[in-house]
Amino acid sequence: MFRIRYIYPLLFTGFISLSAISCQEQTEHTAPAIHARDSVPLMTSYGVNTLISDSGVIKYRIVTEQWIVNPNLNPSRYIFDKGVLLTQFDEKFNVFSYIQCDTAYYYDKKKLWELRSRVRILTKSGIRFSSEELYWDENKHELYSNKFSRLVTPERSLQGRYFRSDEQMTKYYVSNTSGSFVKGDMIGNSSSPAPTGNAGDSTANSVPQTQPRPRSNLQN
Numbered sequence: 001m002f003r004i005r006y007i008y009p010l011l012f013t014g015f016i017s018l019s020a021i022s023c024q025e026q027t028e029h030t031a032p033a034i035h036a037r038d039s040v041p042l043m044t045s046y047g048v049n050t051l052i053s054d055s056g057v058i059k060y061r062i063v064t065e066q067w068i069v070n071p072n073l074n075p076s077r078y079i080f081d082k083g084v085l086l087t088q089f090d091e092k093f094n095v096f097s098y099i100q101c102d103t104a105y106y107y108d109k110k111k112l113w114e115l116r117s118r119v120r121i122l123t124k125s126g127i128r129f130s131s132e133e134l135y136w137d138e139n140k141h142e143l144y145s146n147k148f149s150r151l152v153t154p155e156r157s158l159q160g161r162y163f164r165s166d167e168q169m170t171k172y173y174v175s176n177t178s179g180s181f182v183k184g185d186m187i188g189n190s191s192s193p194a195p196t197g198n199a200g201d202s203t204a205n206s207v208p209q210t211q212p213r214p215r216s217n218l219q220n
Helices: 002-025
Strands: 043-054 057-070 077-080 084-089 095-101 103-107 112-122 128-137 142-145 149-152 156-160 162-166 172-181 200-203
Touching: 128 162, 149 162, 149 172
Parallel strands: none
Antiparallel strands: 043 057, 057 077, 057 084, 077 103, 084 095, 095 112, 103 112, 112 128, 128 142, 128 149, 142 162, 149 156, 156 172, 162 172, 172 200
8 A cells, every 4th residue: 555655646746757858859840831932833734635716616736744834933834844736627627737845835924935855846838847946936926946957848858057937937047057959949040950968048938047046045
């Protein structure tokens, strides 16, 4: 009886002491608050396969594995980092033009597309374009690339280190070019063979020659 009477107060005192020590050693582990200025996407969609209509008629399709909308980045943008395919249909739903690349960014405030890696384009007039980079400025209605590009039309094949054209690729400029042309394509009525290879700077449809555009300074 003596031992039991004095053990309980000792245990109680020991428990109080341990509780005080443990309370003093507690540390809070909290994550920082998320603010609107942080680069958190507004929307992320997976497995996108969307049809787009114009005046009630289906004309376009967007296919991408991942579509991110992030207005908190500077500049704000749509991100297609898993590849994207944009196709255009005729009235019979036949595909007559497309844009394809491994990565794409659309800067919505600037109305500027940036296409990267294995960029492939087919226009409705049958012109084919390929490069590792292409910018599409919707405000200026022009396309340009600062990397090696290749353009194939029904009349000629061109390749060069700088490319600029209108949105339809009917008026274009290629610098440091080489390519092949049909007879008389660039020499009027002359009966001499058309030049092939090392063609220098080439233009089509009276596009003035200009210095290459400096690379875009947009940051990811």
